[in-house]
Amino acid sequence: MVIIGAGPAGLVLGNLLLRRGIDCVVLERTGRDAGGKRARAGFLAAHTVRILARNGLDGGLRRRGREHSVCEFRTEDGRFRLDYRRLGRSEPHTVYPQHELVADLQEQFLVAGGRLHFDTEALAVTDADGPAPSVTAREADGRPRRWRARYVAACDGRHGAGRRSIPPGTVRRHHRDHGVTWLGLLAEAPPSMDAVGYALHPNGFAGHMARSAEITRYYLQCARGTRADAWTEERIWDELALRMRAADYGPLRRGPLLQRTVVDLESDVLEPLRHGSLFLVGDAAGLISPSAAKGANLAVLEAEVLAHALTDALAHGDPEPLDRYSERCLVHIWRAQEFSHWMVRLLHDASDTEGTSLFQERLRHSRLASLRTSSTQQDWFAENYVGI
Numbered sequence: 001m002v003i004i005g006a007g008p009a010g011l012v013l014g015n016l017l018l019r020r021g022i023d024c025v026v027l028e029r030t031g032r033d034a035g036g037k038r039a040r041a042g043f044l045a046a047h048t049v050r051i052l053a054r055n056g057l058d059g060g061l062r063r064r065g066r067e068h069s070v071c072e073f074r075t076e077d078g079r080f081r082l083d084y085r086r087l088g089r090s091e092p093h094t095v096y097p098q099h100e101l102v103a104d105l106q107e108q109f110l111v112a113g114g115r116l117h118f119d120t121e122a123l124a125v126t127d128a129d130g131p132a133p134s135v136t137a138r139e140a141d142g143r144p145r146r147w148r149a150r151y152v153a154a155c156d157g158r159h160g161a162g163r164r165s166i167p168p169g170t171v172r173r174h175h176r177d178h179g180v181t182w183l184g185l186l187a188e189a190p191p192s193m194d195a196v197g198y199a200l201h202p203n204g205f206a207g208h209m210a211r212s213a214e215i216t217r218y219y220l221q222c223a224r225g226t227r228a229d230a231w232t233e234e235r236i237w238d239e240l241a242l243r244m245r246a247a248d249y250g251p252l253r254r255g256p257l258l259q260r261t262v263v264d265l266e267s268d269v270l271e272p273l274r275h276g277s278l279f280l281v282g283d284a285a286g287l288i289s290p291s292a293a294k295g296a297n298l299a300v301l302e303a304e305v306l307a308h309a310l311t312d313a314l315a316h317g318d319p320e321p322l323d324r325y326s327e328r329c330l331v332h333i334w335r336a337q338e339f340s341h342w343m344v345r346l347l348h349d350a351s352d353t354e355g356t357s358l359f360q361e362r363l364r365h366s367r368l369a370s371l372r373t374s375s376t377q378q379d380w381f382a383e384n385y386v387g388i
């Protein structure tokens with residue numbers, strides 16, 4: 001079994017296969033320390049925590065993760081809070097930065113004797129339509145090498161070699177550009193509030209998400225095409241304070257910005273998540289906008305489903321669960337896409353994609369009013385916000 005990519009998807013899959021005695025190798029383009037530094041996700045759903053726990057992969061998050069269950073919406077009509085642990089059939093999130101999870105998973109894989117080749121870039125998957133696919137990779141020393149396996153899992157993201165290797169016309173691609181861009185910021189500053197903050201302002205959306213006692217993530221909606229270094233730190237903090245309505249609800253705790261990323265909010269799902277012996281997992285299977293924090297959670301869920309199915313096929317000679325892998329995961333992917341899309345439309349002025357329309361703006365206000373006032377809507381929100 002060859003796994004391309006050592007993000008959450010590839011490393012959960014690798015760890016689970018190793019524990020089940022399935023021979024596998026993970027190929028990772030970057031160096032050993034890179035994955036443990038890439039700050040992205042932070043909110044893990046309860047289901048994700050359960051998957052990690054039942055496979056003994058939750059040591060770090062049990063020690064350093066924190067439960068979280070409150071979000072606060074700030075608008076020109078005031079603010080309201082939802083404690084989603086107390087709503088519907090919902091549960092709390094666990095806040096645990098993705099780069100720490102990746103570092104833990106990497107460590108556990110290596111300690112358990114897993115083969116993880118860093119600085120090894122997969123270039124192409126060939127013969128995937130037969131029973132003996134192979135992966136051509138460029139090794140750390142620059143030399144090409146061919147890996148042969150019974151199956152290949154592409155866990156290398158949306159732009160990886162797995163997706164690229166699928167012949168045109170064999171899978172269907174569903175792509176949507178939500179027309180919204182975020183400047184993602186990681187600040188060396190304690191959280192400014194005890195909730196996830198979603199601020200809706202005429203200048204655009206702003207978000208606040210605690211990562212740890214010292215680090216906070218902020219998001220600022222910006223114009224498409226904005227460069228990550230286009231704004232000074234002072235302008236960023238002033239704009240965050242304005243949109244978060246710090247004058248009314250308390251100042252932001254400022255600090256140096258450690259990281260800036262520009263994220264165009266897009267969705268991109270392939271169907272089916274398989275081409276012969278090649279399986280797609282995580283962002284390679286379905287990119288989702290980060291508006292509802294679902295991507296890493298889906299990656300972990302899909303990795304577990306695939307690990308079970310591969311074990312059935314390789315250890316017990318039963319290929320049926322593998323045949324159902326795509327169908328099973330797509331149910332979760334589309335449910336998450338639907339909720340993320342709803343969040344995009346809740347949090348942003350729709351003008352970017354749908355023309356400046358007062359009608360759209362009124363709908364958005366009404367959506368927010370329902371969330372503020374209807375307990376049924378709040379239960380629905382809570383269940384979808386944390387569930388995958």
Ligand SMILES: Cc1cc2nc3c(=O)[nH]c(=O)nc-3n(C[C@H](O)[C@H](O)[C@H](O)COP(=O)(O)OP(=O)(O)OC[C@H]3O[C@@H](n4cnc5c(N)ncnc54)[C@H](O)[C@@H]3O)c2cc1C
Binds near residue numbers: 040284
């Ligand atoms: C700003 C932001 C915030 C987010 N917040 C959240 C959140 O709060 N909650 C949540 O659930 N999700 C969140 N997400 C989404 C989440 O980060 C992704 O969905 C998740 O990283 C997907 O995991 P993955 O393993 O599929 O892919 P990745 O994490 O992208 O890992 C892919 C790996 O493959 C490697 N690779 C790529 N190409 C090759 C190649 N050719 N050969 C070898 N290796 C290769 C890469 O180096 C990488 O290590 C967020 C995303 C962003 C951008």
